[in-house]
Amino acid sequence: MSEGFNIDIVNPEKSFLSKENVSEVVVPAYEGEMGILKDHIPIISFLKPGIIKVISGSEEHNFYVEDGIVEFKDNNLSILTSSIFDIKDVNKKHVSDEIQEAEKELNKDDLNDQKRFLLNHKVEVLKSLSIN
Amino acid sequence: MASLDDLKKRISSVKSTQKITKAMKMVAAAKLRRAQESAERGRPYSEKMNNIILNLSSGVSDKEYAPKLLSGTGDDKVHLCVVLTADRGLCGGFNSNIIKKAKSYFQKISDSGKTLKIITVGSKGYDQLKRLYQNKIIENISFKESKNANYFDADKVGKIIIEKFENNEFDVCTIFYNQFKNVITQIPQEQQIIPLKTEENENKSSEENYEFEPDEDEILGNLLPKNISTQIFKAMLENSASEQGSRMSAMDNATRNAGEMVDKLTIEYNRSRQAAITKELIEIISGAESL
Numbered sequence: 001m002s003e004g005f006n007i008d009i010v011n012p013e014k015s016f017l018s019k020e021n022v023s024e025v026v027v028p029a030y031e032g033e034m035g036i037l038k039d040h041i042p043i044i045s046f047l048k049p050g051i052i053k054v055i056s057g058s059e060e061h062n063f064y065v066e067d068g069i070v071e072f073k074d075n076n077l078s079i080l081t082s083s084i085f086d087i088k089d090v091n092k093k094h095v096s097d098e099i100q101e102a103e104k105e106l107n108k109d110d111l112n113d114q115k116r117f118l119l120n121h122k123v124e125v126l127k128s129l130s131i132n
Numbered sequence: 133m134a135s136l137d138d139l140k141k142r143i144s145s146v147k148s149t150q151k152i153t154k155a156m157k158m159v160a161a162a163k164l165r166r167a168q169e170s171a172e173r174g175r176p177y178s179e180k181m182n183n184i185i186l187n188l189s190s191g192v193s194d195k196e197y198a199p200k201l202l203s204g205t206g207d208d209k210v211h212l213c214v215v216l217t218a219d220r221g222l223c224g225g226f227n228s229n230i231i232k233k234a235k236s237y238f239q240k241i242s243d244s245g246k247t248l249k250i251i252t253v254g255s256k257g258y259d260q261l262k263r264l265y266q267n268k269i270i271e272n273i274s275f276k277e278s279k280n281a282n283y284f285d286a287d288k289v290g291k292i293i294i295e296k297f298e299n300n301e302f303d304v305c306t307i308f309y310n311q312f313k314n315v316i317t318q319i320p321q322e323q324q325i326i327p328l329k330t331e332e333n334e335n336k337s338s339e340e341n342y343e344f345e346p347d348e349d350e351i352l353g354n355l356l357p358k359n360i361s362t363q364i365f366k367a368m369l370e371n372s373a374s375e376q377g378s379r380m381s382a383m384d385n386a387t388r389n390a391g392e393m394v395d396k397l398t399i400e401y402n403r404s405r406q407a408a409i410t411k412e413l414i415e416i417i418s419g420a421e422s423l
Contacts (some may be wrong), residue, residue, distance in 0.1 A: 011366050031345055045182060045345040046354060050355040069286060069355060071184050073411035075341075078180050082283055082358075 005038045005075035007054060008106050010113070012082055017063075019056065025077060026053040027126075042073045049122035062087040066122065067113065072086065087129065099126045135409045136408070143394060144305035150390035154377065156222065157383035164315070164376035165416040170280065170368040171312060179364045181359055185328070187342060188352050199349065201294075202357040203302045204327030210247040212302035212326075214293065216309040216367050217257030219276050224382030226375050227256045228311060233320035234308045236395065238265065249302055253289060253368075281368040283361070290361030297326060309367035316381050319375040325363050329358065 004021040026035045028050025036043075054061040058075040068081030102123050106116065135337045157378075189202055215234045234257075241248045252258040258272045269290065275285045289412040293305060305326035325374045344351055 008176070008180075008337045010177045012174055012286075012362060013170060015176050029345060034345075041343055042341065043343040044188065044351060046351065069181075069184060069351075069358075071180070072271065078184075080177060080180055080184075083288075 003038070004056060005077060007079070009052075009079045010026045011080075012083055012107065016081075016084055017054075017073065019054065022054055022056045024053075024055040025051050026051075028052070028056075028065070030072065033114055035069075036072055036074060037075060040072050042071075043070065046070075047127050051125065052084075052085070064090070064125070066111065076125075077103070080091060090129070095126050095129055100128070110116070134400075134404075135156050136401065136404060139404065140398060143401065144396045146397065150387055150394065151188075151189070153237030153383045153386040153390060157380055157387060158410050160223075160376045160380040160383060164373065164380055167279070167369070167373040167376050169311070171253070171373045174366060174369045178362050181355075181362050185355060185359055188348060188355065189328070199356055201297070201351050201360070202328050202352065205300070207303040210249060210304070211241050211248045211301040212251065212293070212296065212305045213241075214251045214253060214289070214305065214307040214364070215257045215261065216307060216364075216371050217252065217254035217260075219274055219376075220254050220383065221256060223375050223379035225383075226382075227260065229318070229320045230308050230310055231257060231260045233315075233322060234261075236362055237308070237322060238268075238307070251289075251292070254371075274382075281365070281372045283365050286368050288359045289364050290357065293326070293360060293364075294357050307364065308373045309365055310378075312370050312373040312377060315377040318378055321367075321401035322365070322371075323367070325360055328359070 004023045006020050007017065007022045008024055009017040010014065024035060024037055026033055027045075028034075030046040030048055030050055033046065033050070047065050047070060049066050050064075052063040053063055056061070063084055063086055065079075066082045066083035068084070069080055071078045071080075081119050105111075106119050106123070111119070144357055145222070215235060217230050221227065238248055238250075248265075250261065250265055250269045251273065252261060253273045253275075255272075255274045255276065258269065258274075258288060261269060273289060275281075278285055280285050296302060297305070304324065306322055308320065308322050311321045374417060382398045
């Protein structure tokens with residue numbers, strides 16, 4: 001029996017990442033960051049904008065997601081998301097474009113609180129990205 | 133009989149048509165491969181989405197308080213049909229197969245006295261339906277600018293549908309598209325997406341006890357609109373693979389037919405040339421004999 005579990009990240013266009021034997025995954029769940037280890041109980045939750053951290057052994061992989069759903073069952077973690085990118089591949093311009101877009105959106109009047117919260121959060125996460 | 137010159141012209145025109153169809157076939161074949169790949173790559177997402185929703189909806193104990201997208205409005209009066217077709221023609225029976233399927237469904241709806249509303253996605257479907265159902269078509273969406281089916285477009289369609297549902301403009305929503313089986317077979321499909329039809333899978337769904345964060349209703353409420361976009365995206369992917377497959381086989385047929393025609397015309401051309409020569413010879417010989 002292996003030490004870890006399997007992770008599948010899929011977006012509508014393709015399977016983004018599929019990895020076996022992952023020791024820990026940290027996802028930005030709706031109610032706060034959530035670390036998932038092997039033999040976690042079955043869970044379904046949303047994602048909010050944030051960083052998915054995939055840790056296998058000493059390796060660590062980071063992805064930025066905007067929204068999505070996580071499902072964990074029988075040591076299989078599935079993450080469905082329509083917007084994800086690898087932090088290593090991202091360039092500064094793309095991030096700053098996204099920030100601008102989000103800020104523009106924030107200035108609109110017809111936002112409800114939930115949306116405003118999510119957008120604020122998104123800007124925050126993106127800003128922390130570009131510092132690194 | 134047509135003159136030699138006319139035959140020559142016809143042969144060359146058929147030949148150039150053949151060249152065009154051949155080129156179109158090649159292009160379709162190349163595009164088909166890409167479309168097929170992306171259709172296959174897109175499958176895990178919609179499958180997983182379906183699974184999660186299945187698990188979730190079996191967990192919803194009280195159907196009455198379930199989100200409307202899952203349980204429906206409780207009515208069955210207004211039907212919305214989303215007909216997904218291609219933007220371009222020359223692809224065999226691809227568009228007309230969907231239209232045929234949709235039309236028979238429309239007939240059923242109007243026969244049973246229900247109201248029908250139509251959204252067409254893709255300009256070919258609109259062209260074919262506007263003659264008969266002009267007043268029923270409430271929206272016509274076309275993605276001529278985007279080269280490949282992408283999720284962004286599907287999401288746009290999904291949002292339009294959900295907006296209309298929330299304004300109580302319809303009770304039941306069905307989408308029509310072609311499912312890609314292989315290059316020569318595409319199966320027109322009708323799929324009801326609102327209210328969602330979950331296949332009752334008794335032995336599988338019951339035991340899994342998920343922990344939900346936040347609660348089930350909120351997750352369902354968030355997931356169901358996404359699922360609609362996903363279903364539409366799936367339909368668009370299947371459609372684009374089907375379109376290319378259909379075009380490829382149609383163009384293959386056209387090329388072959390053109391080849392046959394060239395052969396036939398060439399034989400006719402040679403025969404009439406031969407006949408002309410023979411006639412000339414006879415004239416010369418009979419002229420010589422009479423001397």
